Amino acid sequence: xxxxxxxxxxxxxxxxxxxxxxxxxxxxxxxxxxxxxxxxxxxxxxxxxxxxxxxxxxxxxxxxxxx
Numbered sequence: 001x002x003x004x005x006x007x008x009x010x011x012x013x014x015x016x017x018x019x020x021x022x023x024x025x026x027x028x029x030x031x032x033x034x035x036x037x038x039x040x041x042x043x044x045x046x047x048x049x050x051x052x053x054x055x056x057x058x059x060x061x062x063x064x065x066x067x
Contacts, residue, residue, distance in 0.1 A: 022051040 019037075023029045026047055031039055040048070 018052055019048060022048045025051060
């Protein structure tokens with residue numbers, strides 16, 4: 001995955017990159033980049049958090065990049 005910039009055009013850190021990756025997997029990345037995380041519904045935010053939790057339980061996600 002390429003370097004993703006926040007909506008305010010600042011590079012993300014490694015922990016934020018996980019959230020952006022989850023949003024990308026759930027096809028929510030365009031909206032997050034356009035309006036920010038506050039633009040997601042609570043259900044969508046829960047899906048992002050749930051996916052990150054699943055990756056952590058799996059031992060690092062699909063490619064093993066979560067510590």
